[in-house]
Amino acid sequence: MILVLDVGNTNIVLGIYQEKKLLVEWRLSTDYKRTADEYAIQVTQLFYQSGVDMKSIEGVIISSVVPNIMYSLEHMIRKYFNTTPIIVGPGVKTGINIKYDNPKEVGADRIVNAVAAYDTYKKALIIIDFGTATTFCAIAKNGDYLGGTICPGIKISSEALFERAAKLPRVELVKPDTVICKNTIASMQAGIIYGYIGQVDYIVDKMKKEMQAKGEEVPIVVATGGLAKLIAKDSNTIDKVEPFLTLDGLRIIYQKNIE
Template sequence: MILAIDVGNTNIMFGVFRRKDIIGHWRIGTDKTKTSDEYGVLLRKLVELGGVNVKSIRGAILSCVVPPLLDVLVATLKSYFGVNPIVVEPGIRTGMPILYHNPKEVGADRIANAVAAFNEYRRSVVIVDFGTATTFDCISEKGEYLGGVIAPGIMVSAEALFEAASKLPKVEITIPRAVIGKTTVHSIQSGIIYGYAGLVDGIVERIRKEMGTNPKVIATGGLARLVAPESKTIEKVDEFLTLKGLRLIYEWNAQ
């Protein structure tokens, strides 16, 4: 079995694969103050509570966009899982040409998403990832990473609004009953959900024109299932896309 870990700025998503099947998955908050021992106890306990025998994990792969946590998580995996993880970093085999001017600038999670999406659909794809940032990654029909778009994430935008407008209350991020809000809470919810649905649709339409194809649009990330039903362009939500990509990259680099 393989342990795949994706360290984001807000959350850490990890899952265990038996061959191609994900048999357990978990999400915890990212905390740059935690030690390798603290992460080790937490991750190992969650995996064991999920019914997975830690001793059966024969390898691990790690993508991390939080530099201070990279060495911490590597130490965690060595000490608490007995594996030396493959780290997604420049030079790793992905089977995908990266057409960014500087390929090192592309986040490891974005590469994993791109690899997973093209491997599954074998056509041009746009991946919309609703994370700390809302990212759009564009893959050509030849399986080339063309580049993408980075916009502020939903929670980042919401928190900025609440901090800057002191009279506005913090609200639960959920789909409102109507676009036209009858209360301040519903009005904010409408602005967030329908605003981001419109942002996604507008950017995807511009991407399609530039690509000159009709790419399949896949959404992933923590809030994808909230926005996707209100979007005209998102065709599928795959919450495990990043982990699937990490599993593929592991298999290509573990030999």
Template sequence: MLLVVDVGNTNMVLGLFTDDVLQHSWRIRTDYSRTDDEYAMLINDLMNFSSIQLNNIDAVIISCVVPPVLDALRRMTVKYFATEPYIVSSDMNTGMDVQYDNPAEVGADRIVNAVAAYQRFKCSLLVVDFGTATTFDYINGDGDYCGGAIAPGLGISADALHAQASKLPRVEIIAPPVVVAKNTVNSMQAGLLYGYAGLVDGIVKRMKREVGGNPVVVATGGLAEQIAQASESIDEIDPLLTLKGLLYLYKLNLSN
């Protein structure tokens, strides 16, 4: 079995593939302080709930934007799975030309998403990933990664509103019944959700005008469903895009 691991600043998503089929996936909190042994125990517990043995894993690929966690996961893989993990980086063969001033600056998750989206659609694309930060990435019709934009994530915006305004509570990020709200919680939800949808639509519109054509807009990430319902520009939602991209990159580098 192949274990794919996508480590973001807030959450970590793990998936188990057998013969290109995703068998199980889990989302856990990213903890910068966990050791390699603690990660092994946690993954073992998750797998036990699904009646899977740790020794069924014979390969691991990791996309990580948190260096201390990457170090722990690398040690865990060697120690408990007796194999070196595949690490997504600018040095990995992705089959994609990264047209960035410094390709090493591009987050591993952005490259994985770009590869996965292009392999699925085979056309020009804008990939929007709603994570701790919200990233917008453009892939041209030839499958080249051409750059993008980074904005604060919706969760960060909600946390900042609560932290910096003493009378504003922490709110669940869901669609309120109306935009012209009658209470503080709904007012915050309206501002966050619809304001953010406006941000997405505005950046997508500007990107489309800049690159020309009509690229397909694909959304992924934990809040993709909520934002897509309020957005006028998202064409497709794929919550498993990053895991699929990791599978593709594993197979690509295995053959090489």
């Protein structure tokens, strides 16, 4: 079995794979102030509650967009799992040719998503990851990473509205049935969610046109991340929702680097 960790700005998502099967998935809050031992206490408890023996973990792989948390996590893995983790970054085999001006600027999570999506579909793709930031990534039909777009995440947009407008409350991210709403909370929810759906569809349409103008086939649009299902229900452009895309990508990259 292997342990995979996707370290985001808000959450750390952990998964255990036995070959290609995801056995269990957990989420922890990202906190760079925690020590290796503090993370170990949390992780040990998760293993215990799930009935998984930590000694059964043969290897670990991590992707991270939070550099200042990595010392604690790497130290925790070495101390409590007695192994050195693979860190997704320069020098790690991914099978993806990155066509960025500076390939080192591409977030590890975006590369991992591209690996998983292309492994599944083997076609041109647009990948949308609804995280703290929302990322749009264009993948060519030959698997090249062409580039993409980064937007403020839906939660960031919601918090900004609450913090900067004195009379507006913090609202739950629930989609109203209509956009003509009769109270402030529903009006804010409609604006945030339907506005975000419109943004997603507009960006995807533009990316499709740019890709096809360069000779690419019509791409499949794949969404992942915590709010993917909420947005996909009313989106005109999202074809597939893959909730475990990043974890699957980590599993695939791990196998590429031990073979």
